[in-house]
Every structure is written in C-alpha cells, then in structure tokens.
Amino acid sequence: EAQVTQNPRYLITVTGKKLTVTCSQNMNHEYMSWYRQDPGLGLRQIYYSMNVEVTDKGDVPEGYKVSRKEKRNFPLILESPSPNQTSLYFCASSLRRTSGMNTEAFFGQGTRLTVV
Amino acid sequence: AQKITQTQPGMFVQEKEAVTLDCTYDTSDPSYGLFWYKQPSSGEMIFLIYQGSYDQQNATEGRYSLNFQKARKSANLVISASQLGDSAMYFCAMSQQNAGANSKLTFGKGITLSVRP
Numbered sequence: 001e002a003q004v005t006q007n008p009r010y011l012i013t014v015t016g017k018k019l020t021v022t023c024s025q026n027m028n029h030e031y032m033s034w035y036r037q038d039p040g041l042g043l044r045q046i047y048y049s050m051n052v053e054v055t056d057k058g059d060v061p062e063g064y065k066v067s068r069k070e071k072r073n074f075p076l077i078l079e080s081p082s083p084n085q086t087s088l089y090f091c092a093s094s095l096r097r098t099s100g101m102n103t104e105a106f107f108g109q110g111t112r113l114t115v116v
Numbered sequence: 117a118q119k120i121t122q123t124q125p126g127m128f129v130q131e132k133e134a135v136t137l138d139c140t141y142d143t144s145d146p147s148y149g150l151f152w153y154k155q156p157s158s159g160e161m162i163f164l165i166y167q168g169s170y171d172q173q174n175a176t177e178g179r180y181s182l183n184f185q186k187a188r189k190s191a192n193l194v195i196s197a198s199q200l201g202d203s204a205m206y207f208c209a210m211s212q213q214n215a216g217a218n219s220k221l222t223f224g225k226g227i228t229l230s231v232r233p
Contacts, residue, residue, distance in 0.1 A: 031219050033219070033220065033221075035221075042223050042224070042225055042226070043207075043221070043223045045218075045220045045221075048218055048219075048220065050218075056218070058218075058220060059220075088159060090161055092161075092221070094219050096219055102149055102211055102213060102219040103149065103166050103168065104163070104166070105151055105163060105166075105209075105211070105219075105221060106163055107153070107160065107161035107162075107163070108160075109159075109160045110159045110160055110161070112159070
C-alpha cells in the first residue's frame with residue numbers, strides 16, 4: 001500500500017529537549033515536505049526537499065532542521081523546542097516529473113506535538 | 117503569489133444527495149495543479165482528487181469530481197451520493213508546476229461538511 005508514515009502520532013515534551021519526528025514514504029517520490037497546521041493559520045510549509053541531499057526552507061523554517069540522506073526518509077528535527085512549536089505536523093510526498101508536474105501529493109497521518 | 121479562497125460556512129447535506137464545495141484560486145503561473153483533501157476529525161489529510169491547469173477534462177475519482185472552470189478560476193469539488201463518512205473538513209489547495217519550482221501546496225481555510233442521516 002502506498003503511504004507516508006510519520007512517527008510518533010502524539011508527543012508531549014518539555015521546552016529545550018531535542019526531538020525528531022520521522023517520515024518515510026514507499027512511493028519513490030522525489031519531493032518531500034513538512035507542514036504545520038495551526039488554528040486560523042491553516043497549513044504552512046516548514047521545509048522541503050527536491051531530492052536526496054537537496055533541501056530548502058519553506059515559509060516558517062525557524063526552529064526546525066531537516067535532512068534527506070535517503071530518498072524515502074525526511075525527518076524533522078527540533079533542536080530546542082519551544083511552546084510556540086506546539087502544533088499538528090504533517091509530512092507529505094509528491095511524484096514530481098521532470099516537467100515539474102506534480103500530480104500526487106500524499107500526507108502522513110500527522111503528529112500532534114505539545115511543548116510545555 | 118498563489119491564493120486559495122474557500123468562503124462557504126459549514127455545509128450540510130442529506131445522506132445520498134450530492135453536494136458542491138466551492139473553491140476559487142488566484143495565481144499568475146500558467147502551469148499549476150489543484151488538489152482537494154479531506155480531513156476527518158481524526159486529523160489525517162486524505163488526498164481526494166487532482167486537476168492540472170492544462171487538463172482539458174474535469175477530473176473524476178469515484179464519487180468525487182472536480183468542476184474546473186479556468187476562466188472563472190474556480191475548482192469546485194462535487195461529492196455525489198453523500199455518505200455519513202463524508203462528514204469532515206475539506207481543503208482546496210494548489211501548487212506551481214514548473215520544473216525547478218517548489219511544489220509547495222497553498223491551502224484554503226477549509227470547509228466543514230456534515231452529512232445528515
């Protein structure tokens with residue numbers, strides 16, 4: 001089954017304690033991305049990756065890091081989480097052809113993060 | 117910049133009837149893609165349907181169809197034969213489709229659909 005898998009689904013942590021949210025896709029997609037969803041603000045892109053070892057900032061990258069060492073994995077790292085990073089996080093992957101056409105965009109199950 | 121507008125308040129539909137969820141968009145890019153997602157109360161984002169800006173025909177996926185009117189810049193989702201399980205938040209989104217561009221999805225604020233038995 002084609003899917004994007006995020007872990008954990010729920011996480012409560014304390015300010016300053018480093019954490020990693022994992023994301024893995026089994027569709028051989030080049031493009032992967034992280035979003036956060038906040039009430040009243042909708043979904044906003046944090047970071048994205050066009051391919052292995054190619055990553056770039058999205059709209060709200062502050063306080064986050066990513067890496068793309070393998071095509072299937074795209075972890076999100078919070079080096080020193082703060083309460084304003086409490087949010088619902090989604091990883092997404094897309095089939096991206098050489099023309100730039102992006103016709104599939106699948107999301108993981110989401111990670112509800114609370115930073116106290 | 118790209119913008120998606122979803123202005124309908126909460127929508128209600130009777131089970132087995134059809135419902136249309138409105139979406140208008142704005143972009144200066146000639147090549148773009150339009151997407152609809154369903155977010156049930158459990159929180160996951162479920163991909164429903166895709167329409168490319170150069171596609172001549174409206175996209176269909178089972179009970180979902182996308183009424184694409186390029187000149188009006190609208191991409192309404194039509195759900196036929198509504199089911200109780202269709203009750204959820206629905207998001208319209210778009211992305212650039214240019215080689216080398218960030219395929220970021222720009223989302224609307226969503227529409228809540230409630231299906232009545």
